[in-house]
Amino acid sequence: MRYRKLDTDGDYQMGHGDADYHVDSPECVAQAVKTRLALLAGEWFLDLMEGTPYATRVWGKRTRETYDPVLRRRILGTQGVRSLLSYTSRLDAETRRLVVTVEIDTVYGTVFFSEAL
Numbered sequence: 001m002r003y004r005k006l007d008t009d010g011d012y013q014m015g016h017g018d019a020d021y022h023v024d025s026p027e028c029v030a031q032a033v034k035t036r037l038a039l040l041a042g043e044w045f046l047d048l049m050e051g052t053p054y055a056t057r058v059w060g061k062r063t064r065e066t067y068d069p070v071l072r073r074r075i076l077g078t079q080g081v082r083s084l085l086s087y088t089s090r091l092d093a094e095t096r097r098l099v100v101t102v103e104i105d106t107v108y109g110t111v112f113f114s115e116a117l
Contacts, residue, residue, distance in 0.1 A: 001080055002080050002109075003031045026111035029080035029104065034115055037071065037077050037100070058098070058117075064091075071100060071117075 004105055005013040007101040013020045024027035041051035050056065052074050071114045075084060085103040092099060101114040 001028050001032075003028045003035075006031065006034075010020075024108055026104075026106045026109045027079065029108065030113050032080060033075050033078045033104065035115070036074055037117060038116060042082045054117075067098065075102060075104065080108065082106060085110065107109040 005020055005022055007013045012021075021076040022031050024112075031115055039051040039053055041055070042048045044050050049101045053070060057063065068087070071089070072084060072087055075081060082105040085105050086101075087103075088101045090099045091097075096117075099114060099116050099117045101112075103110060103112045
């Protein structure tokens with residue numbers, strides 16, 4: 001598995017040859033998970049069914065019961081993910097961001113990360 005790294009601004013990292021990629025590592029799978037979580041449902045023109053259904057299942061009032069299962073399924077459906085070892089989410093009402101913290105068992109080992117959605 002090979003995945004291009006993102007810089008601190010979320011843009012593709014370029015200009016460093018092979019150092020610009022995660023290859024066969026837990027970080028590679030983590031990058032794939034982050035990318036899948038960032039893709040909005042209907043955003044990718046080649047497959048309008050692909051993506052995270054933020055507009056219908058995550059954002060808005062009274063979605064607490066729906067967003068965790070949606071995000072867990074999205075993570076578990078990512079190539080290289082074996083299982084979720086831990087999952088927590090916290091809604092920051094002040095910044096209006098949902099922070100998801102996960103530990104994932106991947107085919108390359110475990111990885112832990114937190115992502116603000």
